[in-house]
Amino acid sequence: MEEEIEALYADRPGSIHAVSASPSEMSPPGGGFVLVDVDGRAAGCGGLKGLDGETCEIKRMYLGPEARGRGLGSLLVGALEERGRALGYSRARLDTGDRQPAAIRLYKGAGYHSIPDYNGNTAATLWFEKDL
Numbered sequence: 001m002e003e004e005i006e007a008l009y010a011d012r013p014g015s016i017h018a019v020s021a022s023p024s025e026m027s028p029p030g031g032g033f034v035l036v037d038v039d040g041r042a043a044g045c046g047g048l049k050g051l052d053g054e055t056c057e058i059k060r061m062y063l064g065p066e067a068r069g070r071g072l073g074s075l076l077v078g079a080l081e082e083r084g085r086a087l088g089y090s091r092a093r094l095d096t097g098d099r100q101p102a103a104i105r106l107y108k109g110a111g112y113h114s115i116p117d118y119n120g121n122t123a124a125t126l127w128f129e130k131d132l
Contacts, residue, residue, distance in 0.1 A: 001045075001062035005123070008099050014122030019095075021059035025049040031056070032083040036063065036072055043067035046080050048092070056089040057119070061103075073106045081110075085132050092132055095124035 005016055026033045026047035036044035046061035058080050063072055084092050094112070096103045104126065112128035119127070 001060065004062075005097075009097060009123060012123075014124075016121075016123045018122040019059070019119050021047060021049060026059065028087075030087065032080070032087065034076060034079045034083065036067060036076055038067055038072070044072060044076060046076050048080050048084050048087075048089075050087070050089070051093065051118075054089060055091045055093060056084040056087065058084075058092055058094040061094070068102070073102070074110065077106065077110045081130070081132055090132055091129060093118055093127065093129045095119060095121050095127045097123065098125045 002016060025031050026049050030050035031048055033047040034045065035042055044061075044063035044067050047059050048056045049059060051057050058077070061076060061080070063076070081092055092112075093115070094107065096107065098104075107128050110130070112130045115127050115129045117124070117127050118129075
């Protein structure tokens with residue numbers, strides 16, 4: 001994931017590591033992580049971490065090229081939202097870049113709406129939010 005994103009935005013300053021998404025942040029009690037399994041192989045993932053008592057942030061959502069175009073992105077977003085609700089969050093936020101049109105379509109199709117920059121991510125150009 002990191003190699004793909006860094007190559008996509010190689011001509012721009014910034015890093016996906018500008019905003020933390022550590023394993024401890026994406027673990028209970030305040031976070032979670034979902035693995036996408038296709039035929040017994042890891043094909044994608046996504047995590048969430050708490051921003052405050054009401055808001056979680058979806059981080060490191062990724063599907064490998066072989067898993068794309070199969071509706072798995074919608075299932076992954078749904079699973080992360082479900083995990084967020086189970087952890088007591090009422091809102092989810094996420095960021096992405098303008099060179100990822102499939103991700104933008106996915107998030108808008110899932111009901112996310114544009115918001116101002118909430119996290120200072122130097123690699124992001126778009127920020128979204130959804131009430132859970």
